[in-house]
Amino acid sequence: MKRSPLAAATIVAATVALVLPLLAAAPATAAERPELRVTVVQSGLQHPWDLAFLPDGSMLVTERDRKRLTLRTPSGRTRTIFTAPRNMWSGGETGLMAVEPARDFASTREFMTCHGYRKGGVQDVRVVRWRLNRAATSATYVRTLVSGLPSTSGRHGGCALVTGSGQQLYIGTGDAAVGRNPQRLTSGGGKVLRVDARTGRAVRSNPFTRSSSRMKQRVFTYGHRNVQGLARRGDGTIWSVEQGSYRDDEVNRLSKKGNYGWNPVPRAAGDATYNEGADSPMTDHRLRGGQRSARWRSGATTIATSGGTFVTAAGWRGWKGSLAVATLKDESLRLLRFSRSGSLRETWTPAALDGTYGRLRAAVQGPDGALYLTTSNGSDDKVLRVTAR
Numbered sequence: 001m002k003r004s005p006l007a008a009a010t011i012v013a014a015t016v017a018l019v020l021p022l023l024a025a026a027p028a029t030a031a032e033r034p035e036l037r038v039t040v041v042q043s044g045l046q047h048p049w050d051l052a053f054l055p056d057g058s059m060l061v062t063e064r065d066r067k068r069l070t071l072r073t074p075s076g077r078t079r080t081i082f083t084a085p086r087n088m089w090s091g092g093e094t095g096l097m098a099v100e101p102a103r104d105f106a107s108t109r110e111f112m113t114c115h116g117y118r119k120g121g122v123q124d125v126r127v128v129r130w131r132l133n134r135a136a137t138s139a140t141y142v143r144t145l146v147s148g149l150p151s152t153s154g155r156h157g158g159c160a161l162v163t164g165s166g167q168q169l170y171i172g173t174g175d176a177a178v179g180r181n182p183q184r185l186t187s188g189g190g191k192v193l194r195v196d197a198r199t200g201r202a203v204r205s206n207p208f209t210r211s212s213s214r215m216k217q218r219v220f221t222y223g224h225r226n227v228q229g230l231a232r233r234g235d236g237t238i239w240s241v242e243q244g245s246y247r248d249d250e251v252n253r254l255s256k257k258g259n260y261g262w263n264p265v266p267r268a269a270g271d272a273t274y275n276e277g278a279d280s281p282m283t284d285h286r287l288r289g290g291q292r293s294a295r296w297r298s299g300a301t302t303i304a305t306s307g308g309t310f311v312t313a314a315g316w317r318g319w320k321g322s323l324a325v326a327t328l329k330d331e332s333l334r335l336l337r338f339s340r341s342g343s344l345r346e347t348w349t350p351a352a353l354d355g356t357y358g359r360l361r362a363a364v365q366g367p368d369g370a371l372y373l374t375t376s377n378g379s380d381d382k383v384l385r386v387t388a389r
Helices: 005-025 214-218 314-319
Strands: 036-045 048-053 059-063 068-072 078-083 096-101 110-119 122-132 139-149 160-163 168-172 191-196 219-222 227-232 238-242 250-253 305-310 323-327 333-338 344-348 360-365 371-375 381-388
Touching: 036 059, 036 068, 048 360, 048 371, 048 381, 059 096, 068 096, 096 160, 110 139, 110 160, 139 168, 139 191, 160 227, 160 238, 168 227, 168 238, 191 214, 214 219, 227 323, 238 305, 250 305, 305 371, 314 333, 314 381, 323 371
Parallel strands: 048 096, 227 305, 305 360
Antiparallel strands: 036 381, 048 059, 059 068, 068 078, 096 110, 110 122, 122 139, 160 168, 168 191, 191 219, 227 238, 238 250, 305 323, 323 333, 323 360, 333 344, 360 371, 371 381
């Protein structure tokens, strides 16, 4: 039977109406994946937490429990810079953790560490500035930038460091497994702080600089559980890698004054017990005000995300600019590809680093464009160099 022009037009319109949503929902084209090559550049370590590169290509490596800082020269020689300086403390998940060269290292030869501290009745986590001698064989204490970051058994000790623009230093902290800390602005626990890397004072543009509390003045974001990694994207934004409770490890894009929603206390009035149950989601939108949602979450189970860095070498092909995240429990590397606005586009777990080397802790891009990772298996731990082509 011959259809009328009106009937034909109606059928075409209905077909278009069905097809367009399917096209809109179609996933973006998958990014081209490079081939990865992994080599061991240092071994014989024990729970290395972080690494950082100096202008001459030397590499500083921290070991959490040993409280040891070593330097590896570009020629491959290694030497101990210090081991267990006076009053440095390790216990549980806390010890000698993050290391970050000062932006003015070329003139000052100074770098920062974040570590546990104990003296008399004082136990905390603090950020300290050190000076490396000209021979690069030892380091001397310069000043304490931030002290009083909470510490209990050593659980949820944090701690991550990354430099921002100018002399800005961002400090990611853990909540020390104390329920009120993440939402209490006068506590340094469960926060990302922003300070002047030379003095430890709050950056003037911080959101709470009018507060009478020096710690609150330093707060950039709050409502975090246990920040393990900080990374600066090419557009200048700062991203955090955070460990979840029994679910939802997170990657967050940080916004000044942002509350990221961790509030592990029961609903009963006056009860401050640390609560990691189902009624304490990583981002609790029942809190007053607006909470910032994660840009990536692990979902129903945790994989123990740790260090993170943005990879920018051309060899990463379609994954250039993605966030590389090391994981402990999952023993893998995760690549997260985000849009310019920060929306998640795609994830990739490279087979070359999926269970091959055990638990992975740090993730740092070196000056040669390679990705450097540390393992955290407890004995004969390694620094790995990953190149993409």
